[in-house]
Amino acid sequence: xxxxxxxxxxxxxxxxxxxxxxxxxxxxxxxxxxxxxxxxxxxxxxxxxxxxxxxxxxxxxxxxxxxxxxxxxxxxxxxxxxxxxxxxxxxxxxxxxxxxxxxxxxxxxxxxxxxxxxxxxxxxxxxxxxxxxxxxxxxxxxxxxxxxxxxxxxxxxxxxxxxxxxxxxxxxxxxxxxxxxxxxxxxxxxxxxxxxxxxxxxxxxxxxxxxxxxxxxxxxxxxxxxxxxxxxxxxxxxxxxxxxxxxxxxxxxxxxxxxxxxxxxxxxxxxxxxxxxxxxxxxxxxxxxxxxxxxxxxxxxxxxxxxxxxxxxxxxxxxxxxxxxxxxxxxxxxxxxxxxxxxxxxxxxxxxxxxxxxxxxxxxxxxxxxxxxxxxxxxxxxxxxxxxxxxxxxxxxxxxxxxxxxxxxxxxxxxxxxxxxxxxxxxxxxxxxxxxxxxxxxxxxx
Amino acid sequence: xxxxxxxxxxxxxxxxxxxxxxxxxxxxxxxxxxxxxxxxxxxxxxxxxxxxxxxxxxxxxxxxxxxxxxxxxxxxxxxxxxxxxxxxxxxxxxxxxxxxxxxxxxxxxxxxxxxxxxxxxxxxxxxxxxxxxxxxxxxxxxxxxxxxxxxxxxxxxxxxxxxxxxxxxxxxxxxxxxxxxxxxxxxxxxxxxxxxxxxxxxxxxxxxxxxxxxxxxxxxxxxxxxxxxxxxxxxxxxxxxxxxxxxxxxx
Numbered sequence: 214x215x216x217x218x219x220x221x222x223x224x225x226x227x228x229x230x231x232x233x234x235x236x237x238x239x240x241x242x243x244x245x246x247x248x249x250x251x252x253x254x255x256x257x258x259x260x261x262x263x264x265x266x267x268x269x270x271x272x273x274x275x276x277x278x279x280x281x282x283x284x285x286x287x288x289x290x291x292x293x294x295x296x297x298x299x300x301x302x303x304x305x306x307x308x309x310x311x312x313x314x315x316x317x318x319x320x321x322x323x324x325x326x327x328x329x330x331x332x333x334x335x336x337x338x339x340x341x342x343x344x345x346x347x348x349x350x351x352x353x354x355x356x357x358x359x360x361x362x363x364x365x366x367x368x369x370x371x372x373x374x375x376x377x378x379x380x381x382x383x384x385x386x387x388x389x390x391x392x393x394x395x396x397x398x399x400x401x402x403x404x405x406x407x408x409x410x411x412x413x414x415x416x417x418x419x420x421x422x423x424x425x426x427x428x429x430x431x432x433x434x435x436x437x438x439x440x441x442x443x444x445x446x447x448x449x450x451x452x453x454x455x456x457x458x459x460x461x462x463x464x465x466x467x468x469x470x471x472x473x474x475x476x477x478x479x480x481x482x483x484x485x486x487x488x489x490x491x492x493x494x495x496x497x498x499x500x501x502x503x504x505x506x507x508x509x510x511x512x513x514x515x516x517x518x519x520x521x522x523x524x525x526x527x528x529x530x531x532x533x534x535x536x537x538x539x540x541x542x543x544x545x546x547x548x549x550x551x552x553x554x555x556x557x558x559x560x561x562x563x564x565x566x567x568x569x570x571x572x573x574x575x576x577x578x579x580x581x582x583x584x585x586x587x588x589x590x591x592x593x594x595x596x597x598x599x600x601x602x603x604x605x606x607x608x609x610x611x612x613x614x615x616x617x618x619x620x621x622x623x624x625x626x627x628x629x630x631x632x633x634x635x636x637x638x639x640x641x642x643x644x645x646x647x648x649x650x651x652x653x654x655x656x657x658x659x
Numbered sequence: 660x661x662x663x664x665x666x667x668x669x670x671x672x673x674x675x676x677x678x679x680x681x682x683x684x685x686x687x688x689x690x691x692x693x694x695x696x697x698x699x700x701x702x703x704x705x706x707x708x709x710x711x712x713x714x715x716x717x718x719x720x721x722x723x724x725x726x727x728x729x730x731x732x733x734x735x736x737x738x739x740x741x742x743x744x745x746x747x748x749x750x751x752x753x754x755x756x757x758x759x760x761x762x763x764x765x766x767x768x769x770x771x772x773x774x775x776x777x778x779x780x781x782x783x784x785x786x787x788x789x790x791x792x793x794x795x796x797x798x799x800x801x802x803x804x805x806x807x808x809x810x811x812x813x814x815x816x817x818x819x820x821x822x823x824x825x826x827x828x829x830x831x832x833x834x835x836x837x838x839x840x841x842x843x844x845x846x847x848x849x850x851x852x853x854x855x856x857x858x859x860x861x862x863x864x865x866x867x868x869x870x871x872x873x874x875x876x877x878x879x880x881x882x883x884x885x886x887x888x889x890x891x892x893x894x895x896x897x898x899x900x901x902x903x904x905x906x907x908x909x910x
Contacts, residue, residue: 216770220758229795500730500753
């Protein structure tokens, strides 16, 4: 077998197009995925007109000073801000397409926020020539304004709750530089009870005092409940997220890495296994080899082994390359290798079956491409995207090919987000099944 | 193996006609579905003998040779030698185009488990006259030179029997002449050669015996001259006698 391996490696070395494909394809995929993951989405370019005078960003709410600059800074960080000095200049930039939108922050925004009597308004201008980009600007600004609204609402709620506590329990209150001692409903009730004790029972005065005491108690008890009401107003809808299917610990970046490596592994292995096996027939060498020099099973094992070894190396190198862009756990390196080798064996056996079926290198390559794309597509269909019955069909079909378990194995190996043993066993079963199919195909191969 | 062969195409007895055959097939049959490709064929080849298998297209020549070579399993019958002891030169050169001539020879010498791979390669390069092309990739060679490499691979293990399927197809007259010169040298060295051809003149000129195959069955075995005599067309030549022979048998 080693002489056949050596021969195939020599042929590979002298097939520059194939080697270029094997080397360049994973590199391109790795770099693209790496850049996409490390750079994140492009920020929209937005003109900013800030008419708030310097030092005017600070507002006073319930005696507490709030610097609104922290909220504007959050917004500016979410976009690529282009500071401009006037509304006209901003409009011109939007119209000319220099920026995707403009945000105009009026001078009176802090006054309105502080008074609490009238909502403050910011103005946003869009260039809608590109609906996708316009939507991006709208979504980004809306999202940031909603965040600021939520934060300010919490502040207002805190202030309102402070006032309510003052009314219920009493205490000191300062307004326009003067301090006031507020009695509060609780202490007022106490004072009234003391006054009631000093008047004759059942007298009209005692009954009137009792009415006031009842009112004070009722008001205090209901205002106590208003804490929770106001908190609900500040955040009427909360999100309580729970994972019921799949692993919640799988990071998007490691999933993207697993997907990139699996796709590359699939193409490289299928092409290599199918191509090298079909080449034996195309060169008329197969029949010469199997007339006593090499058994069909040995030849098959050599092709599967060669393709799996080459593509495993490619996959591991690719993972190391992606680790430059994405944080991967190097302590799990042996698991990466195990998953890559198992996946490569599964794809190699499938590739050999394709090669045995197609019999010619070009036909085998074409068939490998045609088969692999829909298999990858089916395996990536999420539940809920199609009807339940159709999803079950896609899952069943995916389970018959190595892509789905390979993706699961690599995902589990990278971040421990799922079971690794199951996909490895699945891949082993598929390797044996496709190997058997390829062996059957070789009976009529020559 | 050292016996001098008689001149081919004459009435002289075939070389080694009294000796035990180095290759013998008995009752070999092969069917593809309902069609009989080869039906109950028996033949033998002795050391230093050149046997030509001729017949119309579809007669079963290639199937018979591939069974003798161990490339195709027969449905019935036996072949006296295992495939590893038989040199085989298929019609289409079975070579790796991206390997050089020497690399192809070295690979097959290793797979044939030759005791001295280097010596076997050098010997075949010398015998086929391809020494100066040893480092050239096979894909750059002419059809004639590829066929020489193809033959050389069949001879790597120094087999007692060499089987060739249509060896001169796609060769120009000069290349054909050099190939036969080479093969005659092997026969003189005692190698038994069985070859198929659709070129009747090539069979008449080179073979000690011809085996005529039609519809998968052997319909004649003997020297070319004997076939002419059997048909009674001595003056017409072997090709005309062969055509007349087949015509009378309904082919």
